[in-house]
Amino acid sequence: MLLNYIIRRTLWAFPFMFAASIVAFALITLPPGDYVTTFAQTLSQSGDVVDETRLAALRERYGLDQPFIIQYFRWISGVLVGDFGISFEWQQPVAGLIWERLGLSFILEISTLIFAWGLALPIGIYSAIRKYSVGDYVASVIGFIGLAVPNFLIALVLMYIAVVHFGTDVSGLFSPEYRQAPWSFDKFVNLLTHIWIPIIILGTSTVAGLIRIMRANLLDELNKPYVTTARAKGLTEFNLILKYPVRLALNPFVSTIGWAFPQLISGAVITAYVLALPTSGPLLLQALLAQDMYLAGAFILLLCCFSIIGMLVSDILLAIVDPRIRFR
Amino acid sequence: MATVADPRAAELTADAHASQLVLTWRAFRKHKLALFSAIVVLLFAIVGIFAEFLAPFDPNVTTSKDLYHPPQGIHLIDTAEDGSWSVRPFVYAMKVTRDPMTLQSSYAPDENRKIYLGFFAEGASYSMWGLIPSNRHFVTTVNPAERFYLFGTDRLGRDVLSRTIHGTRISMSIGLLGVTLSLIIGLILGGLSGYYGGTIDMVVQRLVELILSLPTIPIWLGLSAALPQDWPPLIRYFAITVILSLVGWTELARVVRGRFLALRTEDFVTAARLDGGSQLRVIFRHMMPSMFSHIIASVTLAIPAMIIAETALSFLGLGLMPPTISWGVLLKEAQNVRSIAQAPWLFIPGGAVCLAVLALNFLGDGLRDAADPYSNDGR
Numbered sequence: 001m002l003l004n005y006i007i008r009r010t011l012w013a014f015p016f017m018f019a020a021s022i023v024a025f026a027l028i029t030l031p032p033g034d035y036v037t038t039f040a041q042t043l044s045q046s047g048d049v050v051d052e053t054r055l056a057a058l059r060e061r062y063g064l065d066q067p068f069i070i071q072y073f074r075w076i077s078g079v080l081v082g083d084f085g086i087s088f089e090w091q092q093p094v095a096g097l098i099w100e101r102l103g104l105s106f107i108l109e110i111s112t113l114i115f116a117w118g119l120a121l122p123i124g125i126y127s128a129i130r131k132y133s134v135g136d137y138v139a140s141v142i143g144f145i146g147l148a149v150p151n152f153l154i155a156l157v158l159m160y161i162a163v164v165h166f167g168t169d170v171s172g173l174f175s176p177e178y179r180q181a182p183w184s185f186d187k188f189v190n191l192l193t194h195i196w197i198p199i200i201i202l203g204t205s206t207v208a209g210l211i212r213i214m215r216a217n218l219l220d221e222l223n224k225p226y227v228t229t230a231r232a233k234g235l236t237e238f239n240l241i242l243k244y245p246v247r248l249a250l251n252p253f254v255s256t257i258g259w260a261f262p263q264l265i266s267g268a269v270i271t272a273y274v275l276a277l278p279t280s281g282p283l284l285l286q287a288l289l290a291q292d293m294y295l296a297g298a299f300i301l302l303l304c305c306f307s308i309i310g311m312l313v314s315d316i317l318l319a320i321v322d323p324r325i326r327f328r
Numbered sequence: 329m330a331t332v333a334d335p336r337a338a339e340l341t342a343d344a345h346a347s348q349l350v351l352t353w354r355a356f357r358k359h360k361l362a363l364f365s366a367i368v369v370l371l372f373a374i375v376g377i378f379a380e381f382l383a384p385f386d387p388n389v390t391t392s393k394d395l396y397h398p399p400q401g402i403h404l405i406d407t408a409e410d411g412s413w414s415v416r417p418f419v420y421a422m423k424v425t426r427d428p429m430t431l432q433s434s435y436a437p438d439e440n441r442k443i444y445l446g447f448f449a450e451g452a453s454y455s456m457w458g459l460i461p462s463n464r465h466f467v468t469t470v471n472p473a474e475r476f477y478l479f480g481t482d483r484l485g486r487d488v489l490s491r492t493i494h495g496t497r498i499s500m501s502i503g504l505l506g507v508t509l510s511l512i513i514g515l516i517l518g519g520l521s522g523y524y525g526g527t528i529d530m531v532v533q534r535l536v537e538l539i540l541s542l543p544t545i546p547i548w549l550g551l552s553a554a555l556p557q558d559w560p561p562l563i564r565y566f567a568i569t570v571i572l573s574l575v576g577w578t579e580l581a582r583v584v585r586g587r588f589l590a591l592r593t594e595d596f597v598t599a600a601r602l603d604g605g606s607q608l609r610v611i612f613r614h615m616m617p618s619m620f621s622h623i624i625a626s627v628t629l630a631i632p633a634m635i636i637a638e639t640a641l642s643f644l645g646l647g648l649m650p651p652t653i654s655w656g657v658l659l660k661e662a663q664n665v666r667s668i669a670q671a672p673w674l675f676i677p678g679g680a681v682c683l684a685v686l687a688l689n690f691l692g693d694g695l696r697d698a699a700d701p702y703s704n705d706g707r
Binding site for chain 2: 016019020023024027030031144147148149150152153156157159160163164169171258259262263265266267269270273274284285288289291296297299300303304306307308311
């Protein structure tokens with residue numbers, strides 16, 4: 001039954017990815033004029049000689065004079081074998097530019113999610129059990145701040161404090177000597193010493209949302225008769241809370257990966273830009289500003305796919321935790 | 329006392345006669361925080377509406393001698409040299425000293441020079457809403473040649489206070505306009521999906537799920553990058569609004585659909601239908617009033633999301649662009665560490681964003697709890 005559900009749900013992800021690929025490609029073709037025109041403009045502005053035959057060859061290769069469907073088909077069949085087209089700004093294949101940045105984005109987003117869970121779960125439980133205590137109010141206030149202050153503003157304020165009061169620069173994911181270095185254990189350790197700052201910045205709003213959800217769910221459960229029964233039977237308070245109400249309150253908590261993950265990806269773009277992280281956000285922005293659409297399209301497509309897979313994982317986890325879902 | 333025809337009538341309290349609006353208001357009034365937030369939101373609205381009058385200066389005027397001028401504090405009591413005093417608001421002028429090596433200016437208050445301020449004084453001329461020409465400002469310098477800066481100035485010597493006030497108009501209105509557009513899309517699609525069910529419901533629900541599963545900022549960025557750079561500011565403003573609502577309608581559609589599904593099987597709706605009411609009459613006369621308060625609450629909660637989205641887009645340089653002034657455009661000035669280290673007051677528009685977003689969220693929470701005055705869950 002569970003396997004059946006997982007297969008059904010996984011199959012559902014494919015039409016979604018197909019739709020996402022159409023969205024991404026529509027964004028590629030959206031700017032006025034095709035890329036080759038923009039490219040030619042950039043060349044002539046910088047005083048280079050525009051080679052008409054080369055432009056014609058580029059048009060031919062991407063089918064730019066063909067209708068949308070054919071252009072899409074050429075693009076997507078390339079994407080499926082790992083060819084995302086050429087970045088005109090960088091003059092090299094898109095595929096070579098994106099994977100390391102996407103990998104770092106992925107690491108950042110997953111660690112943020114784990115961080116948010118690890119922090120929100122105990123705080124949410126505490127807030128619900130000690131309702132209206134000082135700790136609960138402190139958690140609520142932090143929650144509201146996380147809700148109201150945009151990620152990038154937190155990032156800016158932190159950078160300001162770091163520069164003015166501590167004289168250090170908190171941007172980037174690596175120390176300068178590791179930036180161009182190949183991957184090694186030392187580089188990984190260096191990453192760990194930097195990544196916690198964007199994780200905290202990115203995690204605040206997610207933590208805030210999760211605390212609110214956990215608290216509300218647990219409060220609903222705590223007043224139910226089975227809790228009284230368990231208490232009457234002499235269970236210790238700690239075991240009682242963790243074993244029954246928390247387990248039930250966890251269900252909506254698991255489903256939050258579904259909505260939190262797309263939000264994290266969104267938030268990571270802008271936070272990464274402020275902190276100048278070597279992740280996908282800043283390069284995506286740069287590509288969009290330069291109308292380097294194959295590069296931008298690849299990022300948009302892959303970020304959307306991340307997000308859809310995140311939703312899929314969340315649904316499957318939910319089915320594992322809650323048997324009722326599988327039978328719907 | 330006359331015999332009562334219906335024994336239930338004897339138990340009727342004043343509450344039972346109150347209209348839904350009165351009941352909602354009573355429930356809402358109990359939320360002190362929401363009530364306070366409503367006042368804050370109202371103040372933001374007033375600032376946005378009367379921006380030209382409330383701003384002391386023209387937000388786009390640059391002053392080459394006041395670059396990164398720090399904020400000045402207002403003094404109310406003016407003491408003359410002979411010891412007599414009077415109530416007259418003024419600020420101390422700042423003396424500039426320029427570092428000969430770095431050419432960086434540093435400002436220090438000059439206690440000998442006072443710049444007097446006047447309420448409703450005459451200053452730079454403007455035309456209110458593009459209609460009424462005037463030159464009166466709520467507070468400005470008495471001598472039009474002088475300037476004062478409550479919030480400091482930016483890198484071109486423009487008054488941050490005036491700019492924040494004008495930004496309030498654009499940022500708040502883009503939230504309101506964007507949500508209105510989202511509401512129209514959400515009402516149509518959510519209503520169709522909830523009222524008819526079946527295949528339409530299936531399609532709309534899948535569409536909502538698809539949009540919810542996509543990360544919004546990359547999509548927004550992609551869409552706004554496609555806007556031609558040479559569009560006039562007003563067109564760009566509307567285009568950005570449309571882009572924001574193209575993604576933002578899903579939550580409202582969900583609420584509308586949920587309410588339609590819940591109401592469809594209610595007795596009074598069935599009665600109206602069996603009574604021969606047309607479909608439009610059933611929807612607008614009988615169902616709409618019952619979901620109105622829920623929609624208002626969801627709309628209030630959707631506005632802050634729009635404001636943050638606009639701020640984020642403009643901050644990244646793909647949303648609104650100068651000369652349009654929005655909070656996001658202003659925060660773009662605070663983008664690099666060097667300028668905020670030198671001029672931390674550039675964060676002030678960010679404070680406005682946070683305050684507005686927080687107030688709208690509290691207001692929305694209060695409205696949502698008050699939206700259903702018949703429920704007795706003790707909230």
